[in-house]
Amino acid sequence: MKERAGHGRAEHAADRQRPPEVSHGSWGHAVVIGAGFTGxxxxxxxxxxxxRVTVLERDELPSGPAHRSGLPQARHPHGLLARGALIVEDLFPGVRAELAAQGxxxxxxxxxxxxxxPYGWAPRRSVGIEVQSFDLTDLEAVLRARVRALPGVRVRDGFVVEGLHLSADRRRTVGVTGHHRADPGHEPVRIEADLVVDAAGRRSRLPGWLAxxxxxxxxxxxxxxxxxxxSRMYELTDGQAPDWLVAFEMTLPPSVDRGGAAITVDxxxxxxxxxxxxxxxxxxxxxxxxxxxxxxxxSPHFAxxxxxxxxxxxVYRCxxxxxxxxxxxxxxxxxxxxLVVGDAFCAFNPVYGQGLTVAALQARLLARLLATADGPSGLAHRFQRRAARIALVPWLTATAADGGWSSEPTGRPARMIRGFLDVVLRRLPDEPELYARFARVQNMVVSPAVLLRPLLARPGRRGRRAARTRLSGPSRDR
Ligand SMILES: Cc1cc2nc3c(=O)[nH]c(=O)nc-3n(C[C@H](O)[C@H](O)[C@H](O)COP(=O)(O)OP(=O)(O)OC[C@H]3O[C@@H](n4cnc5c(N)ncnc54)[C@H](O)[C@@H]3O)c2cc1C
Structure with a gap:
């Protein structure tokens, strides 16, 4: 089947437009709150x-891969979708190879x-999308080392940001206030900045600071x-590697409420x-x-x-x-x-694996805006409006699906998206071509619209028979 995914290729090409090369800038001092993936x-x-760019991080940061309290989610499997991985590789060339060298x-x-x-096994054959599985602490350690090596960038750990510093008319951010954790008196420190970016994650306190x-x-x-x-880490020492690198069992509100993910980290x-x-x-x-x-x-793989x-x-529970x-x-x-970025702006149910990729898309958006702007003034408004467009499709798909958990009636658009997803899911086990498209959508490489055409076409006789036998619902074979 010929795919009208010029779309996808165009998006890939756009991802390859590099951000401004690291050179001596001229816009003064930028402060980023949080040294997580987004920061x-x-x-x-x-x-x-x-x-100058200063990244302020409340945790004492380890020199290599290690867990820390500000990153509790790193105890759980993380998948970086193909689209996000492409952007990370453009920003930090060689990261994939560096992680691969670590296993x-x-x-x-x-x-x-x-x-x-929910209705059977996904076809096990190549879909032409390369991904990598890793431990989030390994990815962070590699990115952190790269950022620390950038000229003009300083990562200040053990520094807790506690508020914004605003101009007298409160129209402009001129810095942040906070304290060093090592300082027993927690003396307030003010850091002047020409731009402040909140990348403090789900626990961002920015709404309170504004209030x-x-x-x-x-x-x-x-x-x-x-x-x-x-979640729990296991070591397989019997020398028999499973025939999968990632095992995934999908939940589907409201009928399939149990699932899981198992990833190979090395x-x-x-x-x-x-x-x-x-x-x-x-x-x-x-x-x-x-x-x-x-x-x-x-799926037998977890047991x-x-x-x-x-x-x-x-075992870590989240x-x-x-x-x-x-x-x-x-x-x-x-x-x-x-500016507000990453989970501090919009955070998704992790089962859909979108958070890192949406953050990467926001970084790419910021790079483009920086390339054409005259200075930091007015950037925030433009960025936030366009970052909202990036978040919209992931938000609609995640929340439409999760609306299915609610006993309250959900809106018509959400019901339509759930109905559409259900039709797609019923057909996937028997239609490898459709699954290949679905995989591209899941990896945010193409828009969900690419699923419409094959769906509007009548399924073959085999597909119709298979779909009929599955009408009894997804929880049938538990
Ligand atoms: C269980 C689970 C599984 C997930 N699985 C996936 C997945 O498979 N794929 C995917 O794409 N996403 C997944 N996610 C989502 C992903 O973890 C987040 O989208 C991503 O880590 C957000 O990164 P961030 O940098 O925006 O925020 P964070 O990673 O939360 O980083 C924020 C940083 O800011 C620091 N900070 C906070 N407040 C302050 C302050 N006042 N002063 C200084 N520093 C501060 C914190 O210490 C932290 O280091 C998962 C999330 C969870 C919870």
Whole structure:
């Protein structure tokens, strides 16, 4: 089937437009709050324009890969979608190879994933999309080292930002205030800046800082999800590698509420996450109950690794709560020279694996705006409006799906998206061509619109028969 995915190729080409090269800038000093994935990418992009970039991070940062309290999600499997990986590689050439040298495998999304969809197994064949699986702490350590090496960039760890410093008329951000954690008196420190970027993640305190300055706070949209995550690292030492690099079992609100993900982080280690509503997931210390839970999944891979592998970490439980979007893009009276990026702006239910890629797309957007702007004034408004456009499709797909958890009636557009998704999912196990398109959509390489054409075409006889036999619903074979 010929794909009208000139679309996808055009987006790839656009991703390859490099941000301004790192050169001595002329826009003064930029401050980034948070040295997570988003903060690091943002610092890389700003380094092309500003004389100095300071990344302020509350945690004491390790010199290599290690867990830290400000990054609790790193205990759980993370997948960087193909689109996000492309942008990361453009910003930091050679990162994929560096991670691969540490053992993180690169593989085809179709061939390397063993994906249990709600209505059957995804076809196991190449879809032409390369992805890499890794531990988030490894990715962060590599990015952090690269950012630290950039001229004009300083990563100041152990510094807690506590508020904004505004111009007298409160129309412009002129810096931040905070304190060093090592300072016993927590003496307030003021840092002047020509641009401030909030990359403080889900726990950003910016709405409170704006309110404290007598300014309006953004409207918060929220779509909850009941799912929680229990994750643990296992080592497989029996020398028999499974025939998958990532095992994934998809949830589908409201009928399939149990799932999981298991990723290969290096030659021997697999990071497993079991996903279910809080009341169904056994407590972290109850090994036997977790094993029994894994055995209820339709994919055998989770129980297999748990039975064969040796646990090399405790079980970490994470309650995310779902999706939220702080509408800074619609906020009137927001001071200029203040940008909000990554999870601090819009955060998604992790089961959809979109957060890192949306943050990468925002970094690429910022690079483009910096390339054409005369200075930092007016940038914030333009950035936030266009960042909202980036967030929109991921937001609509995640929240439409999660609307299915709610007992309240959801809007018609959300019901239509759920209906469309259900039709696609029923056909995927028997239609490798459609699955290849779906994989491209999942990886944000092309727009979901590419699924419309094959769906409007009548399925072949085999597909119709298969879809009929699946009408009884996704939980049939549990
Ligand atoms: C269980 C789970 C699984 C996930 N799986 C995936 C996945 O598979 N794929 C995917 O794309 N995304 C996934 N995500 C989402 C992904 O983790 C986030 O989108 C991403 O990490 C957000 O990065 P960030 O830099 O915006 O925020 P964060 O990673 O939260 O970083 C914020 C940083 O700011 C620092 N900070 C906060 N406040 C202050 C302050 N006042 N002063 C100084 N520093 C401060 C914090 O210490 C932290 O280092 C998952 C999330 C969870 C919870």
């Amino acid at each position: 690091l990418l943002t610092a890389r992009v700003l380094a092309g324009r500003f004389d 993180a495998p690169v593989f085809d999304f179709g061939a390397g994933f063993a994906t249990r969809l 404290a300055a007598g300014l309006p706070a953004p409207r918060r949209l929220e779509v909850p999800s009941p799912l929680v995550y229990s 030659g021997t280690r697999r990071l497993i996450s079991l996903v279910a509503p809080a009341e169904e997931l056994p407590p972290p210390r109850d090994d036997e109950a977790l094993q029994r839970f894994a055995a209820t999944l339709r 297999e690794v748990m039975a064969r592998g040796r646990p090399v970490s405790p 309650v995310v709560g779902g999706n939220h979007w702080l509408r800074y893009d619609r906020l009137r009276g927001c001071p200029d020279r203040l």
